[in-house]
Amino acid sequence: MKRRTVEIEGLTPEEILAIPQAELQELVLCGEPIVFRAGTAEVLGEFRIAGPRLVLELAQIDGGGEGVLPTIWQLAKRYARHHRLTEVEWIVHAVNCARPNLKLRRVLERKGFVIERIQGVGDVYHFLEPLENEFARE
Numbered sequence: 001m002k003r004r005t006v007e008i009e010g011l012t013p014e015e016i017l018a019i020p021q022a023e024l025q026e027l028v029l030c031g032e033p034i035v036f037r038a039g040t041a042e043v044l045g046e047f048r049i050a051g052p053r054l055v056l057e058l059a060q061i062d063g064g065g066e067g068v069l070p071t072i073w074q075l076a077k078r079y080a081r082h083h084r085l086t087e088v089e090w091i092v093h094a095v096n097c098a099r100p101n102l103k104l105r106r107v108l109e110r111k112g113f114v115i116e117r118i119q120g121v122g123d124v125y126h127f128l129e130p131l132e133n134e135f136a137r138e
Contacts, residue, residue: 004067005071006066007038008037008038008071008072008075009037013071013074013078017078017082021083025049029047030048031048033045033046034047038071038072039071040064040065041061041062041064041065042060042062042063043058043060043062043072045057045058045059046059050089052086053085053086053088054079054087054088055089056091057093058072058091058092058094061101077129077131080131081131086130086131087128087129087131088128088131089127089128089129090128090129091118091124091125091126092113092124094125095115095125096122096123105125109125113127114126114127
């Protein structure tokens with residue numbers, strides 16, 4: 001069975017990776033909250049580059065269920081590797097939700113996320129993923 005591609009704002013992950021870097025930085029990696037559609041979900045998040053790290057901060061995910069989080073996960077890793085970043089940091093505000101998504105919590109915990117208090121942010125699910133950097137071997 002072929003897995004359906006989850007599009008983000010109508011674009012496939014490959015099309016997003018093909019967007020010029022300057023445009024991505026201005027529209028997405030701007031360190032400002034943005035709302036976007038990923039599959040059937042509406043996502044509120046903030047994305048930025050901090051040194052050698054791609055930081056993804058997800059504040060709210062409404063809807064979805066068809067693989068939105070795995071799509072964002074793989075896209076983030078591909079982007080980070082392509083731009084020679086060494087880590088992807090995830091900050092997910094799903095600890096104190098008014099309507100908690102128990103399935104999301106199970107997925108995060110299975111992936112290795114832990115609840116941490118981050119200064120200036122509060123209690124969040126946090127995960128720091130070091131990336132194998134194939135460029136370091138060149």
